[in-house]
Amino acid sequence: MTQNEVLQVFRDTGALLEGHFILRSGLHSRQFFQCALALQQMPIVEKLGAALAEKVRGSGAVTVVAPAMGGLVIGQEVARQLGARFIFVEKEEGKLVLRRGFKIAPGEKILVVEDVVTKGGRVQETMEIVRAHGGQVLGVAMVVDRSNGQTQLVVPTFSLIALQVETFEPGKLPPDLEKIPAVKPGSK
Numbered sequence: 001m002t003q004n005e006v007l008q009v010f011r012d013t014g015a016l017l018e019g020h021f022i023l024r025s026g027l028h029s030r031q032f033f034q035c036a037l038a039l040q041q042m043p044i045v046e047k048l049g050a051a052l053a054e055k056v057r058g059s060g061a062v063t064v065v066a067p068a069m070g071g072l073v074i075g076q077e078v079a080r081q082l083g084a085r086f087i088f089v090e091k092e093e094g095k096l097v098l099r100r101g102f103k104i105a106p107g108e109k110i111l112v113v114e115d116v117v118t119k120g121g122r123v124q125e126t127m128e129i130v131r132a133h134g135g136q137v138l139g140v141a142m143v144v145d146r147s148n149g150q151t152q153l154v155v156p157t158f159s160l161i162a163l164q165v166e167t168f169e170p171g172k173l174p175p176d177l178e179k180i181p182a183v184k185p186g187s188k
Helices: 003-012 042-059 072-082 121-132
Strands: 016-022 028-033 063-067 085-092 095-098 109-117 136-145 157-162
Touching: 003 016, 003 042, 003 157, 042 072, 042 109, 042 136, 042 157, 063 072, 063 121, 072 085, 072 109, 085 121, 095 121, 109 121, 121 136
Parallel strands: 063 085, 063 109, 109 136, 136 157
Antiparallel strands: 016 028, 085 095
């Protein structure tokens, strides 16, 4: 899939929102990707998952790890497309942890999959968990990279969309955004 085809999927499903949004990172933006709206349709999940899996097929990953909630649906589909194992990390007392009896073997080759990356905080936290359990992070795959090249993940990254999206610090909003009430549509 081309970047334009993926963007069209987001437009067609109403998953690309316009307005004034507070992102999980705390930054403000005029656009928000509500991936859950696109990923509620299994044919779309399969199509996006196949496109992302194709980009990482030669990585050698045997396990896909996704941060909950955003990365769950696409992470599981990428794992299915690769014939790999799928596990996830989830919040416990405000931080991501590996639970539910999931284990990572020493040296296990892991691919981290997320829906949208802006600053990469949840991806970085997921990578640290994998490494703390002895796993080897081979790369990070995401549907939408809206980091503007600012994330320093130190592993290969793969995305279906890489956009230069304006983001703003809370105290440095442009006048047009100051006039619009901010919405936080993502998970808290």
